[in-house]
Amino acid sequence: MAPIIRVGDLDIDQDLPFERREWVVHKLAWATLGLVVILGLLGLLGGNGPLCGRSVSMTGAPIPARVEYRRYARLDGHTNLTLRLPARDSSGEETVWLSRSFIEAVAVELITPRPREERAGGDQIVYLFDTEPGEGAVVCFRYKPRAPGALECLCGASDGTLRFTQWVYP
Amino acid sequence: MESVLRSLTVYIVLLLIFRVTGKRTLAQITTFDFVLLLIVSESTQQAMVGEDFSVTNAVLVIMTLFVADYGLAMLKRTLPRLDKLLEGCPLVLVEDGTPLKDRMRKVDVEESDILESARETQGLARMEQIKYAVLERTGQISIIPRRPISD
Numbered sequence: 001m002a003p004i005i006r007v008g009d010l011d012i013d014q015d016l017p018f019e020r021r022e023w024v025v026h027k028l029a030w031a032t033l034g035l036v037v038i039l040g041l042l043g044l045l046g047g048n049g050p051l052c053g054r055s056v057s058m059t060g061a062p063i064p065a066r067v068e069y070r071r072y073a074r075l076d077g078h079t080n081l082t083l084r085l086p087a088r089d090s091s092g093e094e095t096v097w098l099s100r101s102f103i104e105a106v107a108v109e110l111i112t113p114r115p116r117e118e119r120a121g122g123d124q125i126v127y128l129f130d131t132e133p134g135e136g137a138v139v140c141f142r143y144k145p146r147a148p149g150a151l152e153c154l155c156g157a158s159d160g161t162l163r164f165t166q167w168v169y170p
Numbered sequence: 171m172e173s174v175l176r177s178l179t180v181y182i183v184l185l186l187i188f189r190v191t192g193k194r195t196l197a198q199i200t201t202f203d204f205v206l207l208l209i210v211s212e213s214t215q216q217a218m219v220g221e222d223f224s225v226t227n228a229v230l231v232i233m234t235l236f237v238a239d240y241g242l243a244m245l246k247r248t249l250p251r252l253d254k255l256l257e258g259c260p261l262v263l264v265e266d267g268t269p270l271k272d273r274m275r276k277v278d279v280e281e282s283d284i285l286e287s288a289r290e291t292q293g294l295a296r297m298e299q300i301k302y303a304v305l306e307r308t309g310q311i312s313i314i315p316r317r318p319i320s321d
Contacts, residue, residue: 007262010302010314015259022258023276029190076220170179 046074058160099154110142177234193309264303287311
Protein backbone atom coordinates (compact mmCIF):
# COMPACT_ATOMS: atom_id res chain seq x y z
CA MET A 1 0.00 0.00 0.00
CA ALA A 2 1.28 3.50 -0.83
CA PRO A 3 1.72 6.08 1.95
CA ILE A 4 -1.42 7.96 2.87
CA ILE A 5 -1.41 11.50 1.49
CA ARG A 6 -3.91 14.30 1.77
CA VAL A 7 -5.72 15.34 -1.41
CA GLY A 8 -7.86 18.35 -0.55
CA ASP A 9 -9.34 17.12 2.70
CA LEU A 10 -9.29 13.46 1.69
CA ASP A 11 -6.78 11.04 3.19
CA ILE A 12 -5.93 8.55 0.47
CA ASP A 13 -3.08 6.25 -0.60
CA GLN A 14 -3.14 7.67 -4.10
CA ASP A 15 0.14 7.48 -6.07
CA LEU A 16 -0.08 9.41 -9.33
CA PRO A 17 3.41 8.57 -10.69
CA PHE A 18 2.65 4.86 -10.11
CA GLU A 19 -0.76 5.32 -11.73
CA ARG A 20 0.83 6.94 -14.80
CA ARG A 21 3.22 4.00 -15.18
CA GLU A 22 0.27 1.66 -14.79
CA TRP A 23 -1.61 3.37 -17.64
CA VAL A 24 1.37 2.76 -19.93
CA VAL A 25 1.46 -0.90 -18.84
CA HIS A 26 -2.27 -1.20 -19.53
CA LYS A 27 -1.83 0.13 -23.04
CA LEU A 28 1.03 -2.28 -23.70
CA ALA A 29 -1.02 -5.11 -22.21
CA TRP A 30 -3.99 -4.44 -24.47
CA ALA A 31 -1.64 -4.26 -27.47
CA THR A 32 -0.11 -7.60 -26.41
CA LEU A 33 -3.54 -9.20 -26.02
CA GLY A 34 -4.49 -7.95 -29.49
CA LEU A 35 -1.25 -9.32 -30.89
CA VAL A 36 -1.91 -12.72 -29.32
CA VAL A 37 -5.35 -12.83 -30.96
CA ILE A 38 -3.81 -11.94 -34.35
CA LEU A 39 -1.13 -14.62 -33.89
CA GLY A 40 -3.93 -17.07 -33.07
CA LEU A 41 -5.85 -16.12 -36.21
CA LEU A 42 -2.74 -16.59 -38.32
CA GLY A 43 -2.22 -20.03 -36.81
CA LEU A 44 1.10 -19.19 -35.18
CA LEU A 45 -0.15 -20.52 -31.86
CA GLY A 46 -1.15 -23.91 -33.25
CA GLY A 47 -4.55 -25.11 -34.41
CA ASN A 48 -5.55 -23.91 -37.86
CA GLY A 49 -4.57 -20.78 -39.70
CA PRO A 50 -2.90 -19.68 -42.93
CA LEU A 51 0.64 -19.69 -41.50
CA CYS A 52 0.38 -22.93 -39.56
CA GLY A 53 0.25 -25.60 -42.25
CA ARG A 54 3.24 -26.49 -44.36
CA SER A 55 3.59 -28.66 -47.43
CA VAL A 56 7.08 -29.77 -48.52
CA SER A 57 8.55 -32.38 -50.79
CA MET A 58 10.82 -35.12 -49.54
CA THR A 59 14.37 -35.12 -50.78
CA GLY A 60 16.31 -37.94 -52.40
CA ALA A 61 13.62 -39.43 -54.61
CA PRO A 62 13.15 -38.86 -58.37
CA ILE A 63 9.39 -38.32 -57.84
CA PRO A 64 9.22 -37.15 -54.26
CA ALA A 65 6.33 -37.61 -51.89
CA ARG A 66 4.83 -34.49 -50.38
CA VAL A 67 4.47 -34.08 -46.66
CA GLU A 68 1.87 -31.84 -45.08
CA TYR A 69 2.20 -30.97 -41.41
CA ARG A 70 1.51 -28.17 -38.97
CA ARG A 71 4.48 -26.16 -37.88
CA TYR A 72 2.80 -25.36 -34.57
CA ALA A 73 0.90 -27.84 -32.44
CA ARG A 74 -0.44 -27.89 -28.91
CA LEU A 75 0.16 -30.28 -26.07
CA ASP A 76 -2.69 -32.79 -25.89
CA GLY A 77 -4.17 -31.30 -29.07
CA HIS A 78 -4.72 -33.36 -32.22
CA THR A 79 -2.56 -32.71 -35.23
CA ASN A 80 -2.07 -34.47 -38.56
CA LEU A 81 0.86 -35.56 -40.64
CA THR A 82 -0.17 -36.30 -44.22
CA LEU A 83 2.04 -37.98 -46.79
CA ARG A 84 1.02 -37.74 -50.44
CA LEU A 85 2.78 -40.58 -52.18
CA PRO A 86 3.32 -40.30 -55.95
CA ALA A 87 2.02 -42.86 -58.44
CA ARG A 88 4.58 -45.55 -59.13
CA ASP A 89 4.64 -48.75 -61.17
CA SER A 90 4.89 -50.96 -58.18
CA SER A 91 3.38 -54.09 -56.82
CA GLY A 92 0.61 -52.28 -55.00
CA GLU A 93 2.54 -51.78 -51.81
CA GLU A 94 3.92 -48.56 -50.31
CA THR A 95 6.29 -48.22 -47.42
CA VAL A 96 6.27 -45.25 -45.08
CA TRP A 97 8.52 -44.89 -42.06
CA LEU A 98 8.75 -42.52 -39.13
CA SER A 99 11.64 -42.06 -36.75
CA ARG A 100 11.36 -43.95 -33.48
CA SER A 101 12.10 -40.79 -31.47
CA PHE A 102 9.10 -39.08 -33.08
CA ILE A 103 6.79 -42.01 -32.39
CA GLU A 104 7.94 -42.07 -28.77
CA ALA A 105 7.27 -38.33 -28.41
CA VAL A 106 3.68 -38.51 -29.66
CA ALA A 107 0.58 -40.63 -29.15
CA VAL A 108 -0.51 -41.89 -32.57
CA GLU A 109 -4.29 -42.12 -32.47
CA LEU A 110 -5.22 -43.00 -36.00
CA ILE A 111 -3.52 -44.01 -39.21
CA THR A 112 -5.56 -43.70 -42.40
CA PRO A 113 -5.64 -46.00 -44.29
CA ARG A 114 -4.91 -48.70 -41.80
CA PRO A 115 -1.46 -50.18 -42.53
CA ARG A 116 -1.22 -53.82 -43.53
CA GLU A 117 1.83 -54.23 -41.38
CA GLU A 118 3.85 -52.28 -38.81
CA ARG A 119 7.47 -53.13 -38.16
CA ALA A 120 10.05 -51.82 -35.77
CA GLY A 121 13.25 -51.47 -37.76
CA GLY A 122 16.21 -49.93 -35.94
CA ASP A 123 15.54 -46.24 -35.44
CA GLN A 124 12.41 -46.39 -37.53
CA ILE A 125 8.87 -47.63 -37.34
CA VAL A 126 7.93 -48.93 -40.78
CA TYR A 127 4.36 -49.05 -42.06
CA LEU A 128 3.31 -51.06 -45.10
CA PHE A 129 0.19 -50.01 -46.99
CA ASP A 130 -1.75 -51.74 -49.74
CA THR A 131 -2.26 -49.37 -52.67
CA GLU A 132 -3.71 -49.55 -56.15
CA PRO A 133 -0.82 -50.32 -58.54
CA GLY A 134 0.11 -47.28 -60.61
CA GLU A 135 -1.84 -44.84 -58.46
CA GLY A 136 -0.72 -42.48 -55.78
CA ALA A 137 -1.80 -42.76 -52.18
CA VAL A 138 -2.46 -40.47 -49.28
CA VAL A 139 -1.47 -41.60 -45.80
CA CYS A 140 -2.52 -39.63 -42.76
CA PHE A 141 -1.23 -39.97 -39.21
CA ARG A 142 -3.33 -38.35 -36.49
CA TYR A 143 -1.45 -37.85 -33.26
CA LYS A 144 -1.10 -35.87 -30.03
CA PRO A 145 2.27 -34.54 -28.88
CA ARG A 146 3.18 -35.79 -25.41
CA ALA A 147 5.49 -32.94 -24.35
CA PRO A 148 5.85 -29.23 -25.08
CA GLY A 149 8.81 -27.82 -26.98
CA ALA A 150 10.51 -28.67 -30.26
CA LEU A 151 9.36 -31.96 -31.77
CA GLU A 152 11.76 -33.41 -34.35
CA CYS A 153 10.43 -35.72 -37.01
CA LEU A 154 12.26 -37.73 -39.59
CA CYS A 155 10.05 -39.54 -42.06
CA GLY A 156 10.49 -41.31 -45.33
CA ALA A 157 8.56 -42.81 -48.23
CA SER A 158 9.19 -43.72 -51.87
CA ASP A 159 12.99 -43.51 -51.42
CA GLY A 160 12.75 -39.94 -50.12
CA THR A 161 13.23 -38.57 -46.65
CA LEU A 162 12.27 -35.41 -44.82
CA ARG A 163 13.29 -33.96 -41.49
CA PHE A 164 11.15 -31.26 -39.96
CA THR A 165 10.57 -29.65 -36.60
CA GLN A 166 7.22 -28.92 -35.08
CA TRP A 167 6.85 -26.51 -32.17
CA VAL A 168 4.50 -27.76 -29.48
CA TYR A 169 2.87 -25.15 -27.24
CA PRO A 170 2.09 -26.15 -23.65
CA MET B 171 2.76 -32.68 -10.42
CA GLU B 172 1.29 -31.76 -13.79
CA SER B 173 -2.04 -30.70 -12.27
CA VAL B 174 -0.30 -28.42 -9.76
CA LEU B 175 1.80 -26.79 -12.49
CA ARG B 176 -1.21 -26.40 -14.78
CA SER B 177 -3.26 -24.81 -11.99
CA LEU B 178 -0.46 -22.43 -11.00
CA THR B 179 0.06 -21.42 -14.63
CA VAL B 180 -3.64 -20.68 -15.11
CA TYR B 181 -3.74 -18.81 -11.78
CA ILE B 182 -0.80 -16.59 -12.76
CA VAL B 183 -2.08 -15.98 -16.31
CA LEU B 184 -5.54 -14.99 -15.02
CA LEU B 185 -3.98 -12.79 -12.34
CA LEU B 186 -1.87 -11.00 -14.94
CA ILE B 187 -4.71 -10.60 -17.45
CA PHE B 188 -7.15 -9.17 -14.91
CA ARG B 189 -4.44 -6.94 -13.48
CA VAL B 190 -3.11 -5.49 -16.71
CA THR B 191 -6.48 -4.95 -18.38
CA GLY B 192 -7.45 -2.41 -15.77
CA LYS B 193 -9.39 -2.05 -12.54
CA ARG B 194 -12.73 -1.75 -14.25
CA THR B 195 -12.55 -4.95 -16.34
CA LEU B 196 -15.00 -6.95 -14.25
CA ALA B 197 -15.72 -4.51 -11.42
CA GLN B 198 -19.39 -4.18 -12.26
CA ILE B 199 -20.60 -7.35 -13.86
CA THR B 200 -23.13 -6.79 -16.62
CA THR B 201 -25.02 -9.70 -18.13
CA PHE B 202 -22.46 -9.98 -20.89
CA ASP B 203 -19.56 -9.83 -18.43
CA PHE B 204 -21.21 -12.67 -16.53
CA VAL B 205 -21.36 -14.79 -19.71
CA LEU B 206 -17.72 -13.87 -20.41
CA LEU B 207 -16.77 -14.99 -16.92
CA LEU B 208 -18.50 -18.33 -17.45
CA ILE B 209 -16.65 -18.86 -20.73
CA VAL B 210 -13.32 -17.99 -19.09
CA SER B 211 -13.98 -20.43 -16.25
CA GLU B 212 -14.94 -23.18 -18.69
CA SER B 213 -11.79 -22.63 -20.78
CA THR B 214 -9.50 -22.58 -17.77
CA GLN B 215 -11.12 -25.64 -16.23
CA GLN B 216 -10.05 -27.83 -19.15
CA ALA B 217 -6.54 -26.38 -19.13
CA MET B 218 -6.20 -27.16 -15.42
CA VAL B 219 -7.54 -30.71 -15.26
CA GLY B 220 -6.38 -31.90 -18.68
CA GLU B 221 -7.89 -35.28 -19.44
CA ASP B 222 -7.93 -36.44 -15.84
CA PHE B 223 -11.46 -35.99 -14.52
CA SER B 224 -10.90 -37.90 -11.28
CA VAL B 225 -12.02 -36.54 -7.91
CA THR B 226 -8.40 -36.66 -6.70
CA ASN B 227 -7.31 -34.38 -9.54
CA ALA B 228 -10.19 -31.98 -8.93
CA VAL B 229 -9.33 -31.80 -5.20
CA LEU B 230 -5.66 -31.27 -6.05
CA VAL B 231 -6.49 -28.43 -8.46
CA ILE B 232 -8.83 -26.73 -5.98
CA MET B 233 -6.31 -27.01 -3.14
CA THR B 234 -3.51 -25.69 -5.36
CA LEU B 235 -5.60 -22.64 -6.23
CA PHE B 236 -6.47 -21.98 -2.58
CA VAL B 237 -2.84 -22.42 -1.46
CA ALA B 238 -1.64 -20.14 -4.28
CA ASP B 239 -4.19 -17.50 -3.33
CA TYR B 240 -3.38 -17.71 0.37
CA GLY B 241 0.36 -17.68 -0.35
CA LEU B 242 0.00 -14.61 -2.52
CA ALA B 243 -2.07 -12.87 0.17
CA MET B 244 0.68 -13.60 2.71
CA LEU B 245 3.32 -12.32 0.33
CA LYS B 246 1.34 -9.14 -0.31
CA ARG B 247 1.04 -8.58 3.42
CA THR B 248 4.79 -8.88 3.96
CA LEU B 249 5.79 -7.08 0.77
CA PRO B 250 3.78 -3.84 0.45
CA ARG B 251 5.38 -3.07 -2.92
CA LEU B 252 4.11 -6.37 -4.30
CA ASP B 253 0.68 -5.56 -2.91
CA LYS B 254 0.73 -2.22 -4.69
CA LEU B 255 1.98 -3.83 -7.90
CA LEU B 256 -0.76 -6.47 -7.90
CA GLU B 257 -3.65 -4.47 -6.50
CA GLY B 258 -2.83 -0.92 -7.61
CA CYS B 259 -3.81 2.31 -5.83
CA PRO B 260 -7.04 4.26 -5.48
CA LEU B 261 -7.41 7.24 -7.79
CA VAL B 262 -9.43 10.43 -7.27
CA LEU B 263 -11.67 11.00 -10.29
CA VAL B 264 -13.84 13.88 -9.08
CA GLU B 265 -12.60 16.70 -6.89
CA ASP B 266 -15.06 19.28 -5.52
CA GLY B 267 -17.66 18.35 -8.10
CA THR B 268 -15.21 18.69 -11.00
CA PRO B 269 -14.60 15.54 -13.03
CA LEU B 270 -10.88 15.02 -13.72
CA LYS B 271 -11.49 14.04 -17.33
CA ASP B 272 -7.92 13.17 -18.27
CA ARG B 273 -7.71 10.60 -15.47
CA MET B 274 -11.19 9.31 -16.23
CA ARG B 275 -10.26 8.74 -19.85
CA LYS B 276 -7.10 6.86 -18.84
CA VAL B 277 -8.98 4.49 -16.55
CA ASP B 278 -11.96 4.19 -18.90
CA VAL B 279 -14.55 5.67 -16.56
CA GLU B 280 -17.41 7.83 -17.87
CA GLU B 281 -19.20 10.58 -16.00
CA SER B 282 -22.31 8.43 -16.21
CA ASP B 283 -20.50 5.66 -14.26
CA ILE B 284 -19.73 8.13 -11.47
CA LEU B 285 -23.28 9.49 -11.42
CA GLU B 286 -24.64 5.95 -11.37
CA SER B 287 -22.49 5.12 -8.36
CA ALA B 288 -23.51 8.42 -6.70
CA ARG B 289 -27.19 7.59 -7.18
CA GLU B 290 -26.83 3.99 -6.00
CA THR B 291 -24.68 4.56 -2.94
CA GLN B 292 -25.52 8.13 -1.80
CA GLY B 293 -28.77 9.01 -3.54
CA LEU B 294 -27.13 12.02 -5.19
CA ALA B 295 -28.61 13.61 -8.30
CA ARG B 296 -25.91 15.89 -9.68
CA MET B 297 -22.16 16.04 -10.14
CA GLU B 298 -21.91 19.23 -8.04
CA GLN B 299 -23.18 17.28 -5.04
CA ILE B 300 -20.10 15.05 -5.18
CA LYS B 301 -17.14 16.13 -3.09
CA TYR B 302 -14.89 13.26 -4.16
CA ALA B 303 -15.30 10.23 -6.38
CA VAL B 304 -12.56 7.65 -5.97
CA LEU B 305 -11.82 4.67 -8.20
CA GLU B 306 -10.91 2.09 -5.59
CA ARG B 307 -8.43 -0.77 -5.98
CA THR B 308 -11.35 -3.16 -6.42
CA GLY B 309 -12.60 -1.19 -9.43
CA GLN B 310 -15.63 0.14 -7.53
CA ILE B 311 -16.29 3.89 -7.49
CA SER B 312 -16.79 5.28 -4.01
CA ILE B 313 -18.57 8.60 -3.56
CA ILE B 314 -18.07 11.18 -0.85
CA PRO B 315 -20.90 13.74 -0.91
CA ARG B 316 -20.28 17.45 -0.38
CA ARG B 317 -22.27 17.42 2.84
CA PRO B 318 -23.16 14.49 5.00
CA ILE B 319 -26.65 13.30 4.22
CA SER B 320 -28.87 14.12 7.22
CA ASP B 321 -32.19 12.49 7.95
